[in-house]
Every structure is written in C-alpha cells, then in structure tokens.
Amino acid sequence: MSEGPVNSPEIPRLPRVLEPGYNYASVTDKIASIVLTRPVSMGWLAGFSIAFVIMMVLLGSIAWLFIKGVGIWGINIPIGWGFAIVNFVWWIGIGHAGTLISAILFLLNQQWRTSINRFAEAMTLFAVACAAIFPGIHVGRPWMAFYMFPYPSTMGIWPQFRSPLIWDVFAVSTYGTVSALFWFVGLIPDLATLRDRATNKAAQIIYGMLAMGWRGSARHWHRYQSAYLLLAGLATPLVLSVHTVVSFDFAVGIVPGWHTTIFPPYFVAGAIYSGFAMVLTIAIPLRKAYGLEDFITMRHLENMAKVMLATGLIVAYGYFMEFFLALYSGNKFDLFLVEQRLHGPYSHYYFALILCNILTPQLLWIRKVRTNVAALFIMSLVINTGMWLERFVIVVISLTRDFNPGAWGRYQATFWDYSTFIGTLGLFVGLLFLFVRGLPAISIAEMRELVAHKSHEGHE
Amino acid sequence: MSETRNTLYGVLGEFDSPKTLIAAARKVHAAGYEHFDAFAPFPVPGLSEACGLHLGLKGWRRNLVPQITLLGGFAGGLGGFFFQYWVNVITYPLNIAGRPLNSWPAFIPVTFEMTVLGASLFAVFGMLALNKLPQPHCPLFSVPRFKRATDDKFFLCIESTDKKFNLADATKFLEGIGAGYVTEVRDED
Numbered sequence: 001m002s003e004g005p006v007n008s009p010e011i012p013r014l015p016r017v018l019e020p021g022y023n024y025a026s027v028t029d030k031i032a033s034i035v036l037t038r039p040v041s042m043g044w045l046a047g048f049s050i051a052f053v054i055m056m057v058l059l060g061s062i063a064w065l066f067i068k069g070v071g072i073w074g075i076n077i078p079i080g081w082g083f084a085i086v087n088f089v090w091w092i093g094i095g096h097a098g099t100l101i102s103a104i105l106f107l108l109n110q111q112w113r114t115s116i117n118r119f120a121e122a123m124t125l126f127a128v129a130c131a132a133i134f135p136g137i138h139v140g141r142p143w144m145a146f147y148m149f150p151y152p153s154t155m156g157i158w159p160q161f162r163s164p165l166i167w168d169v170f171a172v173s174t175y176g177t178v179s180a181l182f183w184f185v186g187l188i189p190d191l192a193t194l195r196d197r198a199t200n201k202a203a204q205i206i207y208g209m210l211a212m213g214w215r216g217s218a219r220h221w222h223r224y225q226s227a228y229l230l231l232a233g234l235a236t237p238l239v240l241s242v243h244t245v246v247s248f249d250f251a252v253g254i255v256p257g258w259h260t261t262i263f264p265p266y267f268v269a270g271a272i273y274s275g276f277a278m279v280l281t282i283a284i285p286l287r288k289a290y291g292l293e294d295f296i297t298m299r300h301l302e303n304m305a306k307v308m309l310a311t312g313l314i315v316a317y318g319y320f321m322e323f324f325l326a327l328y329s330g331n332k333f334d335l336f337l338v339e340q341r342l343h344g345p346y347s348h349y350y351f352a353l354i355l356c357n358i359l360t361p362q363l364l365w366i367r368k369v370r371t372n373v374a375a376l377f378i379m380s381l382v383i384n385t386g387m388w389l390e391r392f393v394i395v396v397i398s399l400t401r402d403f404n405p406g407a408w409g410r411y412q413a414t415f416w417d418y419s420t421f422i423g424t425l426g427l428f429v430g431l432l433f434l435f436v437r438g439l440p441a442i443s444i445a446e447m448r449e450l451v452a453h454k455s456h457e458g459h460e
Numbered sequence: 461m462s463e464t465r466n467t468l469y470g471v472l473g474e475f476d477s478p479k480t481l482i483a484a485a486r487k488v489h490a491a492g493y494e495h496f497d498a499f500a501p502f503p504v505p506g507l508s509e510a511c512g513l514h515l516g517l518k519g520w521r522r523n524l525v526p527q528i529t530l531l532g533g534f535a536g537g538l539g540g541f542f543f544q545y546w547v548n549v550i551t552y553p554l555n556i557a558g559r560p561l562n563s564w565p566a567f568i569p570v571t572f573e574m575t576v577l578g579a580s581l582f583a584v585f586g587m588l589a590l591n592k593l594p595q596p597h598c599p600l601f602s603v604p605r606f607k608r609a610t611d612d613k614f615f616l617c618i619e620s621t622d623k624k625f626n627l628a629d630a631t632k633f634l635e636g637i638g639a640g641y642v643t644e645v646r647d648e649d
Contacts, residue, residue, distance in 0.1 A: 023612065024501060024611065024612035025611060025612040028501075028611045028612060150543070150547060156551075156552070157552065158547040158548075158551065158552040159547070160548070160554055160556065161544040161547065161548050161566065161567055161570060162548070162556050162559065162563055162566040164569075166570070167569040167570055167573075170569070170570045170573040170574065171569065171573050174573040174574070174576055174577045177577060177580070177581075178576060178577065178580045181580055181581070181584045182580075184584075185584055185587075189501075189502070189610065192610045193501070193610040193611060195610075196607040196608075196609075196610045196611065197607075197611070208596070209594075209596075212588070212593045212594035212595070212596075213593055213594055213595035213596055213597070213598055214593065214610075215499060215598060215600060215601070215606075215609055215610070216499045216500050216501055216502075216609045216610055217497050217498070217499055217591075218485070218497055218498040218499070218500065218504075218507050218508060218511050218513065219497055219511075219513060219522070219591070220591045220593075221500065221503045221504075221507070221508070222508045222513050222522070222523055223522075223523050223525050223587045223590050223591055224503070224587060224591070225503050226523055226525045226526055226587075227525050227529075227583045227584060227586070227587035230525065230526065230529045230579070230583045231580055231583055231584070234529075234576050234579050234580050234583070235576075235580075237572075237576070238573075238576045241569070241572060241573065241576075245569055245573075248569070445501065445502045445503075446502070448501055448502040448612075449502045449503065452478055452502065452504070
C-alpha cells in the first residue's frame with residue numbers, strides 16, 4: 001500500500017478495507033454466524049419467497065415454450081435472435097466482474113478484493129447459469145441442444161469448428177467450469193471452519209464432506225496457494241476470452257453494425273461495467289441486511305464506482321468509434337445503420353442507452369456521489385438497464401435493417417419474452433438468497449489474513 | 461513404547477500467533493525432525509520456508525502443482541487442436557465457402573479454451589490428490605481443541621513416524637519452544 005500521499009494533510013485518508021478492532025476469532029464468528037446460528041429472518045423468507053415465485057414464472061414460461069415452440073416469442077425472420085440472445089449476452093457479461101475481482105485483482109494484490117470476491121464469484125456462477133438457459137431453449141428443438149457438443153453420434157456427424165457459435169459453446173462451458181473450480185477451491189478452508197463450528201449433526205456431515213478433511217496443514221496450504229495462484233492466472237485470460245468469443249458471434253458475421261474489430265475490447269469492457277454494477281446491486285443490500293458495513297466498507301463501494309466509471313468510458317469510446325468508423329469508411333450500409341440508430345423506429349432505445357450508459361455515470365466523477373450508498377445503488381440499476389439496452393440495440397437494429405429493404409422487419413417482444421427474462425432474474429436472486437444462508441458470503445480465511453496483515457503493520 | 465506406537469499418532473502443541481508458530485516450526489526443523497506439520501487457519505507467509513518444505517529435490521517434488529498444471533495445459537491445448545483437426549479434416553470434412561479444411565486460425569479459440577480448461581482441472585485435482593484429499597478421517601480431529609485450527613489458533617504436530625520420535629522428548633521439546641497446550645494424539649477408532 002502506498003502510504004505517502006494517502007497520509008499527506010491535504011488529501012483525506014482513504015476509508016479502511018477493514019474497520020479496526022477485529023481479531024481472528026471475531027472475524028470468523030461474525031461471518032460464520034450468518035450461516036450457522038442466525039435464525040431465518042422474515043426479510044429473508046419474504047425475499048426468497050418472492051424470488052421463488054418469479055422462478056416459477058420462468059419454469060412456466062419454459063414449459064409453455066416447450067409445448068408451443070419458439071413461435072410464442074416475438075422472433076421471426078429476419079429477427080431470429082431477439083430477447084434470448086440479448087439476455088444471454090447480458091447475463092454472461094454480468095458474470096465477468098466476479099472473475100475480474102477474484103482473479104485479476106488477486107494477481108494485482110489488491111487488498112480491497114478480499115471481502116467482496118466470494119459473493120462476486122457466486123454471482124458469476126449464477127449469472128452463467130441464467131445465461132446458459134437461453135441458447136439452450138432458443139435452438140427451437142431444445143431436446144436436441146446436445147447437438148452443440150461434439151460427441152460420437154450414430155449418424156457420424158460432427159460440429160463445424162469454423163463457426164463462432166461452436167466457439168461460444170466451448171468458451172461458456174469452460175468459463176462455467178473454471179469459475180466453479182475457482183470458487184470451490186476458495187471455499188475449502190471456510191467449509192472446514194463451518195464443519196468445526198457447526199453444532200447440528202446434519203450440518204457437520206454436509207460441511208464435513210464438502211471440506212474433504214481440510215485442516216489447515218502447512219503442507220496443504222503450500223500446494224493450495226500455488227494452485228490458487230495458477231487458477232487466478234488462468235482465469236484472467238479466460239475471462240477476457242469469453243466475452244471476446246461472445247462478440248465474435250456478432251463480429252464474424254457481415255451484418256452492418258456487427259462487423260467491426262472494436263467489438264471484442266468493447267464487449268469485454270461492457271461486461272466488466274455491467275458486472276461491477278451488479279456487484280454493487282448485491283453488495284449494498286447485503287451489507288445492510290447482515291450488518292457487514294465493517295467488512296464491505298465505503299472504500300469497496302467507492303473503488304467499484306471508480307472501476308465502473310473507467311469501464312464506462314471505454315464503452316463510450318466504443319460507441320463513438322462505431323459512429324466514427326461508419327463515417328470515416330464511407331460504407332453506405334454502416335452509415336445507414338448510424339442513421340437508423342439515431343432516427344429509426346428503435347431510436348428511443350438508443351437514446352435511453354446513451355442516457356443510462358454514458359451520461360448518468362459521469363456523475364461518478366463527483367466524490368459525494370461515489371460515497372453515497374443510495375446514489376450508487378440507483379446508479380448500478382441504471383447501468384444494468386443501460387447494458388441490457390445496448391445488447392438490444394446491437395441485436396435488433398442491425399437485424400431489422402440489413403442490406404436489402406426487402407429483408408427489413410420489425411421486432412416486438414411478447415409476454416413470454418418478458419416472462420422468461422424476468423423469470424431468470426428470479427432464479428438469480430433466489431440462488432443468491434440460498435447462497436447467503438448456506439455458505440459464507442465473505443471469505444473467512446482471507447479476512448483472517450487481512451487481520452494478520454493489519455496487526456503486522458503495527459497500526460490500527 | 462513399542463506396543464503403544466501403533467496407535468500413537470504424534471504430539472500436538474498449540475500456539476497463539478502466526479509469529480510464534482513460525483518460530484516454533486523453525487526450531488522443530490532445526491532440531492532435525494522431518495515428520496512434523498504446522499496448522500494455521502489461513503496461509504501464513506513464511507510458514508512453508510520455516511517448515512523446510514521448499515528445500516532441495518524433496519521440496520521440489522513436494523509441490524508438483526505447477527508442473528501438473530503445465531501438463532494439463534499441454535494436454536488440453538494439443539488435444540483440443542488435434543481433435544478439431546481430426547473432426548474437420550479427417551472424419552467429417554466440410555467445404556465451408558471454399559476455406560481450406562485445416563483452417564487453423566479458426567480452431568484457435570477452442571484450442572485456447574481447452575488449454576485453460578485442461579490446466580485448471582489438472583491444477584485443482586492435482587492439488588487435491590497431492591494433498592491426499594478427500595481424507596475424511598485424521599487422528600488430529602479427535603483432539604477437541606484442534607477445532608480451533610480453522611478458527612483462531614495455530615498448531616504444530618510432531619508425528620510418531622519420525623525417526624527421532626520419542627513421546628517424552630517430543631512433549632518436552634514442544635513445551636520448551638513455547639507451546640501453550642501440549643497433548644498426545646492417538647489414532648483410535
């Protein structure tokens with residue numbers, strides 16, 4: 001930590017990453033008690049019930065889809081993609097912040113990642129789960145979705161590996177697997193803590209099996225730390241590759257508005273942008289509900305706001321470049337697409353997107369906004385909406401206005417489009433509710449490390 | 461001693477802070493014990509070195525996680541590429557807009573993903589296997605105070621399999637280097 005300029009009189013001292021007065025036992029106690037001893041509150045029960053009902057809406061919508069087919073959605077040629085792909089890209093993007101926090105900030109040795117990485121990784125897993133539903137149910141004959149995977153079929157047919165859609169299958173399934181591994185490896189020491197503190201027989205057995213006999217042995221830690229570091233190093237290029245591959249789904253096609261080289265970096269930045277917004281959307285109620293303000297401090301919230309501001313500016317640069325390159329290239333189809341974004345039938349979506357993603361986040365330059373919890377919460381919802389609109393604009397405007405006016409069309413989402421999307425929100429929130437009660441939402445072992453580090457420094 | 465040796469696992473000492481644990485591990489290592497282990501509720505920087513885990517060829521062999529990970533990366537990457545080659549060139553060749561059958565640049569994304577997947581799976585399962593996990597039973601779990609090894613206490617255990625091991629000496633040694641609570645650990649069912 002650079003202490004010099006931070007302590008100089010004219011700059012106020014940064015808020016701490018951990019409030020003073022905690023020792024190993026109190027950190028353990030505070031986090032483990034949320035899972036083990038705290039009674040189920042009415043708030044949790046009410047929140048989970050609502051999420052569960054919305055999850056049932058998802059199941060109902062999918063059941064109806066399986067009975068009737070994808071015709072219940074608003075998609076029709078030329079717009080074959082619609083909400084399903086918009087939602088897929090949006091959910092996958094949200095997951096990226098979890099991996100960024102857990103892997104990249106770990107490699108950069110950023111202490112402020114410690115108390116937010118666990119639930120951010122959980123968020124990644126749940127977001128990937130929500131995302132993976134969409135391509136699966138969008139294929140038309142979902143009972144044959146396994147055709148996407150290469151397997152020795154009796155018909156002797158195999159996938160075509162030159163297609164970005166098959167790259168996507170590999171990118172997303174690898175991402176899901178590696179995120180789950182990373183999350184589970186991080187959980188092992190905490191599962192052992194829960195096993196040793198649980199008083200109820202069932203909890204002892206379940207956590208005991210999951211902890212696999214972990215006991216904090218120096219020999220174990222020795223290998224554990226190299227495995228964790230290597231996983232962080234592997235997850236870093238992986239997370240960048242996933243949204244790059246997702247952007248290839250668009251950029252490798254020749255459709256105007258998709259066929260640009262700016263797509264991979266701008267998709268990755270957009271993913272991190274929306275992901276940090278979602279981390280804030282979750283962190284702010286979580287710290288309030290469970291009194292974790294000492295662990296998830298203003299320092300965390302402010303840093304996340306700064307990351308959102310930075311990635312938001314990269315996204316703004318991407319929007320600007322799309323326009324600039326259309327003008328500079330003189331390609332009439334690209335120019336026409338720009339005109340359609342500004343004046344076409346979906347221009348209000350485009351202007352809403354600019355408002356949500358570029359204009360509103362500029363308020364984050366102001367320190368008062370960055371340190372205002374309510375403002376940050378609203379901002380995170382605005383940015384999530386904006387990023388959803390971005391994918392809508394990319395998918396729908398380009399597909400409704402391609403080269404030949406004879407192939408133009410309109411897209412109108414139906415009730416089932418909305419119910420499926422809102423249903424996945426219920427699934428996501430429901431899984432988060434279960435996670436908070438079933439597993440430590442903050443890494444206990446890493447918080448102890450932070451305590452040791454602080455007491456070693458001698459202050460606090 | 462010989463009839464109790466079969467069931468005696470070792471002697472366990474308890475310490476209060478990472479600093480005292482590291483000092484104790486250094487002393488146990490310097491005294492010539494080889495089969496001993498330290499326990500901490502979080503990774504303590506310098507503990508592996510204090511236990512002598514990094515020393516010599518044995519130390520290199522002790523942590524094979526990086527080598528296993530590299531192997532997994534190679535297996536995933538080469539396997540991923542040549543699988544695609546086999547599918548799209550040999551067993552199911554398709555002419556896609558006149559591109560060469562071995563259009564290798566298009567195979568790179570999947571090759572990359574498979575490299576990461578192979579390396580990650582090998583890293584995690586290699587680490588677990590080298591640590592001999594899952595291991596549901598360990599004699600240390602029968603010591604009630606050892607529960608705090610995953611909370612706020614630090615432990616050091618000299619195991620009975622060590623050549624130098626002798627119950628009375630090891631107990632005295634641990635008390636001498638500042639262990640707050642020393643107990644023998646028995647392996648009983």
